[in-house]
Amino acid sequence: MKGEELLNRHLDMVDEEIKKVFESRTHPAQLYDMMKYHLGWLDEDLKKVEQYRGKRFRPTLCLLVYNAISGVYDKALPAAAAIELIHNFSLIHDDIEDMDEERRHKATVWKLWGISQAINVGDGMHVMANLAALRMADQGVTSEKVVEVLRILNETIITLCEGQYLDMSFEDRLDITLDMYLDMIRRKTAALVEASTWIGATLATEDASKVNNFRGFGRNIGLAFQIIDDIIGIWEKAEQTGKPKASDVRNRKKTLPILFALEKAKESDRKTLKELYSRPRLTDEDVEKVLSILESSGAYEFSKKMAEDYERTALQELAETGIENEAIADIKALAEFLIRRKY
Amino acid sequence: MKGEELLNRHLDMVDEEIKKVFESRTHPAQLYDMMKYHLGWLDEDLKKVEQYRGKRFRPTLCLLVYNAISGVYDKALPAAAAIELIHNFSLIHDDIEDMDEERRHKATVWKLWGISQAINVGDGMHVMANLAALRMADQGVTSEKVVEVLRILNETIITLCEGQYLDMSFEDRLDITLDMYLDMIRRKTAALVEASTWIGATLATEDASKVNNFRGFGRNIGLAFQIIDDIIGIWEKAEQTGKPKASDVRNRKKTLPILFALEKAKESDRKTLKELYSRPRLTDEDVEKVLSILESSGAYEFSKKMAEDYERTALQELAETGIENEAIADIKALAEFLIRRKY
Numbered sequence: 001m002k003g004e005e006l007l008n009r010h011l012d013m014v015d016e017e018i019k020k021v022f023e024s025r026t027h028p029a030q031l032y033d034m035m036k037y038h039l040g041w042l043d044e045d046l047k048k049v050e051q052y053r054g055k056r057f058r059p060t061l062c063l064l065v066y067n068a069i070s071g072v073y074d075k076a077l078p079a080a081a082a083i084e085l086i087h088n089f090s091l092i093h094d095d096i097e098d099m100d101e102e103r104r105h106k107a108t109v110w111k112l113w114g115i116s117q118a119i120n121v122g123d124g125m126h127v128m129a130n131l132a133a134l135r136m137a138d139q140g141v142t143s144e145k146v147v148e149v150l151r152i153l154n155e156t157i158i159t160l161c162e163g164q165y166l167d168m169s170f171e172d173r174l175d176i177t178l179d180m181y182l183d184m185i186r187r188k189t190a191a192l193v194e195a196s197t198w199i200g201a202t203l204a205t206e207d208a209s210k211v212n213n214f215r216g217f218g219r220n221i222g223l224a225f226q227i228i229d230d231i232i233g234i235w236e237k238a239e240q241t242g243k244p245k246a247s248d249v250r251n252r253k254k255t256l257p258i259l260f261a262l263e264k265a266k267e268s269d270r271k272t273l274k275e276l277y278s279r280p281r282l283t284d285e286d287v288e289k290v291l292s293i294l295e296s297s298g299a300y301e302f303s304k305k306m307a308e309d310y311e312r313t314a315l316q317e318l319a320e321t322g323i324e325n326e327a328i329a330d331i332k333a334l335a336e337f338l339i340r341r342k343y
Numbered sequence: 344m345k346g347e348e349l350l351n352r353h354l355d356m357v358d359e360e361i362k363k364v365f366e367s368r369t370h371p372a373q374l375y376d377m378m379k380y381h382l383g384w385l386d387e388d389l390k391k392v393e394q395y396r397g398k399r400f401r402p403t404l405c406l407l408v409y410n411a412i413s414g415v416y417d418k419a420l421p422a423a424a425a426i427e428l429i430h431n432f433s434l435i436h437d438d439i440e441d442m443d444e445e446r447r448h449k450a451t452v453w454k455l456w457g458i459s460q461a462i463n464v465g466d467g468m469h470v471m472a473n474l475a476a477l478r479m480a481d482q483g484v485t486s487e488k489v490v491e492v493l494r495i496l497n498e499t500i501i502t503l504c505e506g507q508y509l510d511m512s513f514e515d516r517l518d519i520t521l522d523m524y525l526d527m528i529r530r531k532t533a534a535l536v537e538a539s540t541w542i543g544a545t546l547a548t549e550d551a552s553k554v555n556n557f558r559g560f561g562r563n564i565g566l567a568f569q570i571i572d573d574i575i576g577i578w579e580k581a582e583q584t585g586k587p588k589a590s591d592v593r594n595r596k597k598t599l600p601i602l603f604a605l606e607k608a609k610e611s612d613r614k615t616l617k618e619l620y621s622r623p624r625l626t627d628e629d630v631e632k633v634l635s636i637l638e639s640s641g642a643y644e645f646s647k648k649m650a651e652d653y654e655r656t657a658l659q660e661l662a663e664t665g666i667e668n669e670a671i672a673d674i675k676a677l678a679e680f681l682i683r684r685k686y
Contacts, residue, residue, distance in 0.1 A: 027505065031504065090466075093463070097458075097459035116440035119439060120504055123436060123500075126466065131498070134497065147486045147490065157466075162374060165371055169371070
């Protein structure tokens with residue numbers, strides 16, 4: 001598939017850049033090796049390994065946007081590396097916060113080395129992101145731009161923390177509105193995709209309206225991406241996701257389709273759904289009941305349409321840049337891949 | 344006392360600057376309120392309060408060094424705020440990692456709001472430090488200097504993470520040498536004090552040799568500071584520290600005096616000490632036995648001398664700057680206060 005091939009083509013470029021940040025620090029080795037494990041470079045015994053490393057789609061977007069405007073990649077590499085490191089630092093900490101024992105079919109850092117080490121490994125990865133970004137200065141990016149990009153990156157990280165706070169604070173509540181949910185995913189998920197295209201454009205041009213269009217593309221495709229994730233978590237076939245059927249329902253996650261039903265289903269269904277979601281654990285039968293409420297409320301159609309709306313807005317923003325070249329075609333193919341994926 | 348008065352004089356200046364960083368972010372309020380609780384501005388119910396907020400001695404050092412060279416404070420304020428925020432982010436995470444339930448006679452963040460929220464609050468405070476530093480650009484600091492200072496700050500934070508990793512990895516080991524210990528505290532404690540004076544000087548002058556002297560002063564006074572902490576944790580009277588007698592021994596902490604005895608005491612004492620430190624819990628009698636081994640090995644004299652040696656080196660570095668003015672006198676008074684303190 002075009003999108004997958006595209007990602008593979010950029011993956012090594014991103015990882016080579018990240019490796020340069022690691023080269024400057026080597027002691028104590030195990031701290032950095034635990035980070036490398038999380039990045040998919042080392043196995044549990046901290047030996048080198050060839051395995052799935054994640055999609056690296058955020059840095060790829062950053063590189064493609066920079067390339068679409070400038071025709072090259074070079075100056076965007078440090079920021080692309082920084083974006084991937086921010087994503088991974090937040091995953092390491094999220095895994096502790098959510099007590100997730102597996103990520104990308106491997107044990108999480110806290111599961112292997114304990115919570116204390118994992119907090120510190122995440123903190124280290126957070127710093128590595130800023131150190132990666134500071135390498136821009138060595139790539140001939142002006143200090144003014146370095147400061148501008150660092151400001152975007154750090155405003156984005158605090159926005160991620162805001163989203164994570166909101167997500168955790170929603171856990172024990174059944175009064176979350178769709179608007180509250182959209183505000184949360186805008187911060188927790190879309191902000192970093194937005195930063196990827198925003199920074200790619202900021203590094204390549206002084207044209208504020210183009211920068212804004214690319215930024216808008218990132219934000220909207222990020223929102224669509226999260227909603228697709230929500231749909232997959234409920235309706236995608238288990239053989240595609242590698243997780244149990246309707247795993248998000250089973251874990252009583254309050255994603256978009258559920259919140260839609262809690263707000264818009266007929267009253268008796270809303271009541272049943274609330275009652276089911278108040279239980280500590282859902283049986284297979286409960287899960288089926290939730291799925292049938294979602295179906296009769298039209299939650300799937302609603303969510304699908306919302307994702308498509310965000311995707312359409314994203315593509316409009318992209319068209320408004322007025323740029324047409326191979327990199328733009330790649331960005332479209334990547335967006336298509338992220339939205340049509342089944343896992 | 345001169346030192347205490349000095350600190351109080353700078354505390355509000357630092358906190359006003361930190362507050363400006365908070366003003367730019369208000370949603371979701373509770374995320375920021377938990378940070379403000381940790382900083383001593385709010386109580387457990389997140390209401391405003393007047394209470395002990397910590398010494399803020401690192402940012403004060405940064406401001407005094409900048410002032411000693413330039414005669415004013417202004418341009419150093421954002422970096423000083425950043426340094427204090429780094430210190431506090433690392434405290435929030437250290438408290439989780441060490442399962443400490445109290446800090447400055449108050450419940451720690453994780454104790455009040457749980458580990459997940461506390462990880463995220465610490466992450467947020469970490470970003471706030473970088474955002475504080477980026478305010479330098481608004482204070483008329485050149486972009487080149489902003490980048491230089493951000494590099495020092497982030498190299499310092501990763502060094503703190505290295506120190507924290509080493510400290511945790513030492514926990515279950517009895518083969519830690521004095522050199523390993525000094526390497527650890529250089530990273531975990533001294534590096535941030537070093538950054539304070541290094542950055543203060545970097546912002547004020549292009550004279551690399553002066554910058555190096557101030558940096559050396561910070562590093563050495565930071566090491567002395569930690570060793571004094573180690574001495575207080577074993578020998579200071581309980582009424583001064585507010586903790587049980589010899590609390591570090593009771594908690595089987597392997598601080599400098601203990602490591603000295605493990606390496607240099609007579610063989611039978613080394614054996615006894617090892618055996619005692621392998622127990623899960625120490626009785627009052629065990630603690631007395633450890634104290635007597637420390638006494639006969641000369642651990643107190645050794646530690647005291649090492650702290651004094653670092654202090655002397657620090658003051659030499661300060662003298663080598665060739666600067667003599669009121670700010671330098673204040674720096675000396677502050678160093679004196681940090682070294683002579685009893686708690």
